[in-house]
Amino acid sequence: MDIESFQKDLIEWFEMEMRDLPWRKDQDPYKVWVSEIMLQQTRVDTVIPYFTRFLEKFPSIEVLANADEDQVLKAWEGLGYYSRVRNLQSAVKEVHEKYEGQVPDDPKEIATLKGVGPYTAGAILSIAYGKPEPAVDGNVMRVLSRILLIWEDIAKPSTRKTFETAVRGLISHENPSYFNQALMELGALICTPTSPSCLLCPVRDHCQAFDAGVQNELPVKTKKKKQRPVELVTAVLKDEQNRILIRKRPESGLLANMWEFPSAEVSIEYRSEKEQFKEYFKEEYQVDLSLGDMVGRIEHVFSHLIWNIHVFSGELQGDIQEGPALKLVKAEDLKEFAFPVSHQKIIKQFIDLEK
DNA sequence: TAGCCGTGGCT
DNA sequence: TAGCCAAGGCT
Structure with missing residues (x-):
């Protein structure tokens, strides 16, 4: 492999073909940081509108550091992996206080930041600061597994080190930013998971997999396990003033700190799910309920589980104590709170926002 | 290490 | 349709 020739072909292709993306307008470390967090496990087309809105709302480290977490979560609503943005704000606060608002350019320091x-770390260091650090994501592993004919299982966490070592040997010290971005862009546009466009590839002549005709056999990636089904009852509960009861989820775990309609996991047993829910609710809030028939069901697929939500409507039979994590709100005000998509579906299908 | 942690688009 | 996949990190 002629490394200099490879770098040249790759970077020249990137300079010609790179997409015009909102986070490529400058190299502001904060913007690069926000974009990289949003792009984790998330498609470019999905991220673009979130990125633009997020930077309008939180244009600087100082603004985000001082922002209300509920507002931050609201700006992330629908993007998924919500701990990303809670970690981001936490890390931004640390940069604001400990580093005087300057994102560290030291590999050891930046790696200590939450999230x-x-x-x-490698992406920010190379793109914002021009440092020759590897930024190994799924694209890079796929592309390099083909170019270098690496048969290790990229689903194994330990495999990443192999590719970091490979990148350290290949990366352009003249333009580490473009080198890393080009590798990812190539993975996104040409060297795709299925049916790669090898005939359009700028580095085809350097690709061992193409040379051997095995580009469709790489990368090696073991399958993931199926999602576990979870049965849930969720209730849209109203008081005598027609206000709807919502609550905030716990500060850790699934959908942490997001809002939802009261819900309980039920088991498939002899007792009806309605009775199980009323019992749960009474125990949790010391208030009785009148529940009607199930109004519908919603299936929502997560990475590791499937919610099968049985939706009921009902009325609170007594006064309930509101608090920071429990509120009675008018239907029209639901839009002020950050709900996961599963509960946005409930709002859309079962709640009249005019009433 | 492997499981947890979202969502929407594509095949 | 069911599975797979996308610029990962945390525990």
């Missing part, structure tokens, strides 16, 4: 792992 900044090996990939994101």
Whole structure:
């Protein structure tokens, strides 16, 4: 492999073909940081409108550091992996207080920030600061597994080190930013998971997999397990003033700190799910309920589980104590709170926002 | 290490 | 349709 020739072909292709993306307008470390967090496990087309809105609302480290977490979560609503943005704000606060608002350019320091792992650290260091650090994501592993004919299982966490070592040997010290971005862009546009466009590839002549005709056999990636089904009852509960009861989820775990309609996991047993829910609710809030028939069901698929939500409507039979994590709100005000998509579906299908 | 942690688009 | 996949990180 002629490394200089490879770098040249790759970077020249990137300069010609790179997409015009909102986070490529400058190299502001904060913007690069926000974009890299949003792009984790998320498609470019999905991220674009969120990125633009997020930077309008939180244009600087100082603004985000001082922002209300509920507003931050609201700006992330629908993007998924919500701990990303809670970690981001936490890390931004640390940069604001400990580093005088300057994102560290030191590999060891930046790696200590919450939510900044090996990939994101390398991406910020190379793109914002021009440092020759590897930024190994799924694209890079796929592309390099083909070019270098690496048969290790990229689903194994330990495999990333192999690719980091490979990148350290290949990366352009003249333009580490473009080198890393070009590798990812190539993975997104040409060297795709299925049916790669090898005939359009700028580095085809350097690709061992193409040379051997095995580009469709790489990368090696073991399958993931199926999602576990979970049965849930969720109730849209109103008081005598027609206000709807919502609550905030716990500060850790699934959908942490997001809002939802009261819900309980039920088991398939002899007792009806309606009775199980009323019992749960009474125990949790010391208030009785009158529940009607099930108004519908919603299936929502997560990475590791499937919610099968049985939706009921009902009325609160007594006064309930509101608090920071429990509120009675008018239907028209639901839009002020950050709900996961599963509960946005409930709002859309079962709640009249005019009433 | 492997499981947890979202969502929407594509095949 | 069911599975797979996308610029990962945390525990």
